[in-house]
Amino acid sequence: MNNRHIANVFDRDLEGVQALVLKMGGLVEAALSNAATALETRDEALADQVRNGDSAIDELEDLINTECVRVIALRAPTASDLRTVLTVMKISASLERCGDYAKNLAKRSMVLAQMHSIEGAAGSIRRMARPVGLMLKDALDAFIARDVDLATSVLQQDKEIDQMYTALFREFLTHMMEDPRNITACMHLHFIAKNIERVGDHATTIAEQVIYLATGSLPSSPRPKSESVIAGDR
């Protein structure tokens, strides 16, 4: 199949919105990584930068939606073109949520910077944020290359993130039981861990969308689930 449309403007429109998604992905990856660094190094200036940067991500989502509506109205995309537009819209919605989580992480890190630190917690959070950032990157790389194998590997990675989250949950619980003065900080840390875990879920959603884009159907088997932190939830 020839990959170019007879109408060149159609190609430019589609490439344009996909470029915006990549730009958005770059901003989200940086926000997540900077927020985690700010937490560990207690760098309030960096955290503030992440907070303020979220509006740029939101604006990109608006722009992507507007452009996608235009493409649908003016070009009536079908088949893989239609799937591209739908996938772009879903990915940008996921990325926008990830941006919000990074912003929330930054806000909480500013609060935590004023408290005495919980031994090892910030490092654990950063160690969890790193592979989640990589999952996002892999999901977006898979999107650009329409790479089903890479997208499938992202689905597999989510299981490890869930395990890391479960481990962190137990760690924070232990700190809280040991000393109730840790509760405020640990609650913040727990929300941070939960939000990073949610970013992993969004990366998984993006990977599933990539599989839909490339094959025309969503992956059939549900993604692997690890043990839940909720006791008895089986």
Next chain:
Amino acid sequence: MKDLRLERDVQTSTNKIEARKVQVYYGTNHALKDVDVDILDKTVTAFIGPSGCGKSTFLRCLNRMNDTVASARVEGIITLEGENIYDARVDPVQLRAKIGMVFQKPNPFPKSIYDNVAYGPKIHGLTRNKAELDEVVEGCLRKAALWNEVKDRLQSPGTGLSGGQQQRLCIARAIATSPEVLLMDEPCSALDPIATAQVEELIDELRSQFSVVIVTHSMQQAARVSQKTAFFHLGHLVEYGETGTIFTNPKDPRTESYITGRIG
């Protein structure tokens, strides 16, 4: 809430027309190659494909219009409810009363609106008296969504109507012989968007009674009106399936190229 999937579902699984290994030659030109297709009853089937792909040729095979082309030769089997329409005992004129056709350009007879619709029932002797004929004419004009616009001037010439009205008159004429199948060869290409929408609405209503086969260059029209879509390319039937599937996830790369507007 109504289940949308059921509402747009094909309402039957009965085959109206079955075609097997159909070949058409124009002289030495092999125009249609090995076409196998089942056309469902009470369903709108759209044929799409680039110019010269064989879609109109195949449509014309279905009511033996190719008989009128001296150089054309048709091989293979086409059955209407199990009866081979190319059987020597089949009278093409009777066949065309059962399989009606509407063409690209509205072509009303140079007669009154009334006579345009009454012509078929008259020559086939489908009505016994004037009152019955009046009833058929009114019924067909109503089904073609034209009655309210022409009921006060049934004796004026059909050629005096607007393009969209003429096309609906031709549809009324085509359904006046109570056909079982209605073939439409680009019925909207000479119409404005409003007349097109009226004809498309009509097609959707007709499918409760007939099997409709439509050839169209407008893929959006195929997507709007049909339940099944067949894509023809270079004389081959490349892909045939549920319209929603063809337009969201076609299996053949040639179909994908064509419907997304890429050079195939």
